[in-house]
Amino acid sequence: MPLPAKAFQRWLHGIAPDTSTADVCRLAGIKRTTLAQQLVRGKVAEATVVSISRAFNANPVSSLAYFETYRDLAGPQVPPTSHELVSQIATMDLLRAVIARSAPAAESGAESRGVAGVAGTPAPEHPAPGGQPALSPAPHATSVKNWVDAIDDGELRHRVSAATGIAPQNYSAQLTANRMAPEVAIATSRAAGVGLTGGLVATGLVTEAEAGWEPGARQAALDMLSDADLTVLAGDRLQSLGKTLRRQEQDHQQAEKIWENLG
Amino acid sequence: MIEILQWTTLIACGAAALSRIPNLVRKKNRSLFYVLALMTLAILLSIQGPYLVIDGLLGSTNLANLLLRFIIFGAIYFLGIRIANGFGDERGLRLIQGHAGLAILAVISVALLVLFAFMDTEGSSAGMMAVYARDERNKVLTEYYGAAGRAYPAYVCLALLPAMLRAVRSTLPAPLRISALLLAIGGIAVILSLYFQAIPPALGYLTYVINYTAILCFVFGLALIWLAKVRAGRNTMDRTGRSAARS
Structure with missing residues (x-):
């Protein structure tokens, strides 16, 4: 099951607090409509988190660990x-x-x-x-x-x-x-x-x-x-x-x- | 409601036939054009208005209905052979084109002619409704006549159904599998038409729904195959173009 939109918003705010959604999409190379659709449905794809992490020089695995489903990815x-x-x-x-x-x-x-x-x-x-x-x-x-x-x-x-x-x-x-x-x-x-x-x-x-x-x-x-x-x-x-x-x-x-x- | 269904089917089938004209001119798969043209004609003959006009020209003895039955037989025979060939269905091809298939076609055709001859067919009416309502004897004869007319298409579809279902579950490209599914649904609808006599008169509209569903499924199934071919053709051209550029 993909990531809940609310948790994603919180995560995004943490990683890119002052960046507009449009800029996030541009930097991460994601289509704005794709992200909008994922947010509306309340299910954000893991690949979206990975792309955004890369754009903001964060480790994708640690980013995934922010979410409940992937909690165990935290740490060594x-x-x-x-x-x-x-x-x-x-x-x-x-x-x-x-x-x-x-x-x-x-x-x-x-x-x-x-x-x-x-x-x-x-x-x-x-x-x-x-x-x-x-x-x-x-x-x-x-x-x-x-x-x-x-x-x-x-x-x-x-x-x-x-x-x-x-x-x-x-x-x-x-x-x-x-x-x-x-x-x-x-x-x-x-x-x-x-x-x-x-x-x-x-x-x-x-x-x-x-x-x-x-x-x-x-x-x-x-x-x-x-x-x-x-x-x-x-x-x-x-x-x-x-x-x-x-x-x-x-x-x-x-x-x-x-x-x-x-x- | 049923009128809309009839005319929609007529337009869809006619458009499909027209789209084959370029191939007809290029002499590619000409029989498909004839199949679609025959199907269009058959639909035309199944609609009240055109039927009355055409049957009027033929002497108002419902000869057009007999013609309709043989047009359907011809269309389904050639379509069946094409589909069996395309999907590599040797068994289906044997069942349609072999001795057994031709014998069944002959027996059913003779039965149709005999039953038609014994009926009092005076007075045009689409689907021979007026003949059916005339008296007990004509009612029974019309029922057998209708059953005979539906038997041969059902036989061909039954022969092809296993190959269609196999193709649906295969690893072929998706459009072809969807096409196979549409052809299978059409086939099942035709086979269901064997049980029309069991449908109570109050649900009579079901017979129309089943008949036209079958035709629409066939037409869209064939159109999808054609579209997939056009798309795949463009892809291969791209690929050869690219590899040529690389070398």
């Missing part, structure tokens, strides 16, 4: 687990890491062995080579689903469903669509017993830095992965990407056929 947060960190690395960055790790082996005359050959050699830690490109920032195209998969012990979805009253199939649909309401993200973190900001990063509401994640934490978690773990993870990601693309292509063909016959 549990840092993300390494699984969570890795889940927020884009699939293409994981594949790039696979290639980067197998490249030295390929150069040393074992071209045909490729990744499979490297997976056999024990190489627990890889310091990031200097030339390696930086990871693209979270979130990525499947970050919500990957995040939930990373913290799921097998019963997580049921617990979230029980705690929030969201039907499991609706929850799954949200994950597939790479969407999740901030409140549900918090409930998911709570049900999994991990830091509360993980879901907010995965849904793209706040950045890693705003959530207090260490810079380079994702890269460090990636470097900690063994070759086998990385390869299996990249394989899983690639497989689900393939499924998604297959479905998209089928839908596209179907739509073309409908248009061809009925358009």
